Amino acid sequence: MALVQELRELTTKQVVRLGVLAAIFGLFLFFSLVSKGYLMDPDIWWHLKVGDWIVQHHAVPEVGILSRTAADHQWVAYSWGFEVLLSRIYRWTGLVGFAYFAIILAQMVIAILFGTCYALSGRFWRSSFLTLFGGLAYVYSLYPRPVFFSMILFTLMLYMILQAQRSGRIQPLYWFPLLFLIWANLHIQFIYGLATFGLFIVVEMSLRLAARMHWNLDSVQPASLPLSQLMGILAACFATSCIGPYSYRLFVVVVKYSKATQTYSVIQELQSPSFTGFTYYMFLFLILGAFYAVGWRKKIDLFRLSLLLVATVCSFRTVRDAWFPIIPAALFLADFPLKEEGREERVSKQGFCVFASVMVVLTFLLGSNMAFNERGIDFLVSQEYPVDASNFVRQTRPPGPLYNDFNWGGFLTWYLPDYPVVVDGRNDLYGDEFVARHIMFSVGDKTEGDPRLDEAGVVMLPKETPLAKLMKRDTRFRLVFEDRLADVFYKN
Numbered sequence: 001m002a003l004v005q006e007l008r009e010l011t012t013k014q015v016v017r018l019g020v021l022a023a024i025f026g027l028f029l030f031f032s033l034v035s036k037g038y039l040m041d042p043d044i045w046w047h048l049k050v051g052d053w054i055v056q057h058h059a060v061p062e063v064g065i066l067s068r069t070a071a072d073h074q075w076v077a078y079s080w081g082f083e084v085l086l087s088r089i090y091r092w093t094g095l096v097g098f099a100y101f102a103i104i105l106a107q108m109v110i111a112i113l114f115g116t117c118y119a120l121s122g123r124f125w126r127s128s129f130l131t132l133f134g135g136l137a138y139v140y141s142l143y144p145r146p147v148f149f150s151m152i153l154f155t156l157m158l159y160m161i162l163q164a165q166r167s168g169r170i171q172p173l174y175w176f177p178l179l180f181l182i183w184a185n186l187h188i189q190f191i192y193g194l195a196t197f198g199l200f201i202v203v204e205m206s207l208r209l210a211a212r213m214h215w216n217l218d219s220v221q222p223a224s225l226p227l228s229q230l231m232g233i234l235a236a237c238f239a240t241s242c243i244g245p246y247s248y249r250l251f252v253v254v255v256k257y258s259k260a261t262q263t264y265s266v267i268q269e270l271q272s273p274s275f276t277g278f279t280y281y282m283f284l285f286l287i288l289g290a291f292y293a294v295g296w297r298k299k300i301d302l303f304r305l306s307l308l309l310v311a312t313v314c315s316f317r318t319v320r321d322a323w324f325p326i327i328p329a330a331l332f333l334a335d336f337p338l339k340e341e342g343r344e345e346r347v348s349k350q351g352f353c354v355f356a357s358v359m360v361v362l363t364f365l366l367g368s369n370m371a372f373n374e375r376g377i378d379f380l381v382s383q384e385y386p387v388d389a390s391n392f393v394r395q396t397r398p399p400g401p402l403y404n405d406f407n408w409g410g411f412l413t414w415y416l417p418d419y420p421v422v423v424d425g426r427n428d429l430y431g432d433e434f435v436a437r438h439i440m441f442s443v444g445d446k447t448e449g450d451p452r453l454d455e456a457g458v459v460m461l462p463k464e465t466p467l468a469k470l471m472k473r474d475t476r477f478r479l480v481f482e483d484r485l486a487d488v489f490y491k492n
Contacts (some may be wrong), residue, residue: 017124021114024132025359028110031140032103033372036380039099041143043425044086046410048098049417050077051087060245064429066413068401068420069452075429076246076253079146081185095377102144103363109151110135113327116159117334127334134330137283138323142269146187151323153183157193158331161200165303168224173233181240184250191254192324194237196307201230203303221299256428262436263427269320283322287312290329293336304332385411389460389486393419396480398490403456405465406439412460422452442467447474459489 046066053065060080064070077083090098113134117127139151157179160172176197183190207223242248264270273280287308294304311325381387386408393416402419404412409424423430423438430438441450442461447470453459459477461468468487471477481488 017128020128022359022362024128024135025107025110026362027132028135028140029103029107029359029363032106035140036384039095039102039377039381040384041145042407042410044102044143044145044410045412045414046424046426047079047083047146048086048090049414050080051083051085052414054080054084055087055091064426066417066420067422067424067426067429069422069434070429071420073429075426076249078188078246078250078253079186080245081182082146082149082187094374095381096372096374099372099377100363105144105148106139107359109139109148109155112152112155113139113330116155117330119159120162120331121334123334130330130334133282133286134326136279137286138326140279142320142323147189147320147323149186150183150189150192151327153179153186153190154193154196154323155327155331158196158328161197161303162331162335165224165301170225170229170233173225173230176233177236177240180237181243184241185244188250188253188257190241191251194234194241195310197234197237199306199310200303201227201234203306204230207302219298219300221297221301253428260427260432262432264318265436267427267435267439270318272316273319273322283315283326286329286333287325290325290332293332297337304328308332383485385415386460386486387415388483389481389488390416392481392488393458393460399457401456401458403453403459405442405461406435408460408462419458422456445470447471447476457491459487461487461489463487 049066050061054060054077061075061077064073064075067073086098086101089101093100110131114127114131117130118124121127142148157176160175164170164172180190180193183193204223204225204227207217207220208227210217211222241250244250273283275281275284290308291305294301294308307328308325311321311328315321315325390412400419402412402416402421404421404423406423406425409421412419412421413424423435427435438450438452441453443466445466447453447467459471461471463482463484463486471487471489472479474489476492477489478492479487480490
């Protein structure tokens with residue numbers, strides 16, 4: 001018993017808690033550095049190039065810049081704020097700063113998750129475990145990209161809803177219009193936030209209606225916030241979401257995305273969870289735990305239950321949306337059950353400042369010992385993307401146009417801008433059918449039938465793709481360059 005008591009006392013010491021927190025964040029930092037996730041997302045490059053274009057032209061694009069097949073298509077750069085930020089970071093700090101930004105963005109997602117769980121629960125160890133499992137379940141299933149800002153802002157938004165619901169004070173929600181003004185200019189999934197807030201209002205409205213009809217609501221948590229003010233805040237959020245260079249057209253993009261079907265069967269990150277790895281099961285267990293936490297309460301919160309149901313359905317359609325149910329799951333588990341007398345003494349601000357300083361030092365120490373410098377990152381990029389093949393095309397300057405692989409399109413928009421690409425990761429620009437057909441053709445058994453390939457003067461493909469192997473027997477083209485990554489063909 002004495003040993004148990006000593007262990008309990010040890011777990012309450014700030015130095016131990018800060019050490020555990022540093023270990024969790026250090027683990028995620030190590031994952032980032034080892035996986036090289038800060039540069040592995042093929043879409044990050046077209047985001048960078050679009051940001052350069054916006055800065056250069058002092059305007060946002062209205063058509064499909066950087067593309068030869070969709071140059072005249074209407075297009076909305078719905079992540080323009082993120083892209084300008086990315087462009088300036090690269091301009092000022094190069095690829096090293098670019099990579100550090102990606103790592104810091106991922107760490108920010110983790111930090112916000114921990115902070116909101118800790119604020120809701122007042123329990124350090126519960127918040128730490130939820131941060132660890134939540135981070136494994138959704139943060140590192142994607143590379144850093146604009147959606148990370150959606151993760152951060154959605155977490156803050158949901159936390160404010162839960163706090164307002166708990167206290168009966170609507171004042172925290174007055175920040176929502178400003179939040180959505182920022183969010184709508186960073187990433188299109190601000191629509192998830194609007195939908196969540198709308199769902200909260202629908203539940204509040206339904207509870208009031210049920211009470212007026214004298215339905216038995218003893219087992220349901222009653223409405224707690226003034227409906228008229230909630231409706232006003234929602235209207236203001238819609239209005240501020242339209243303050244930006246694209247105004248209401250952001251909602252048109254949302255409708256367009258909702259109609260896509262074919263890309264969900266050919267792009268891996270858009271497919272349903274496969275449950276073939278540990279993180280998938282972590283994702284599932286957290287969601288199941290959250291459903292239990294919601295159902296265990298004496299009075300069921302219909303908003304929490306409804307949000308979990310909707311978010312889970314969305315994430316089971318596409319693994320890219322794994323964050324959508326995991327953030328509510330973590331916050332609901334943090335708030336299970338809440339007893340004020342069970343709250344612990346908070347870690348001091350000085351302690352958190354020490355922790356932040358340690359993490360900064362740890363980031364640079366780990367980075368400096370893992371070739372995290374300009375030369376090392378240049379080498380990494382050349383190992384993952386067709387740098388040498390692109391340099392060969394730059395030197396020989398053959399007549400175009402270019403035909404490229406889907407996964408390399410984003411990189412080529414940035415590294416080989418003189419040859420507009422056939423396709424890149426902007427699915428909304430090219431259309432659902434075009435992207436699916438291009439990907440399927442690259443893994444098919446013929447070289448005839450794609451007019452974009454027929455008219456191409458330069459073809460750059462990953463060496464191991466079926467189409468690249470077939471091209472070596474196509475008499476219309478000749479192989480002029482090859483390395484371990486790429487084959488380059490010029491038209492005869």
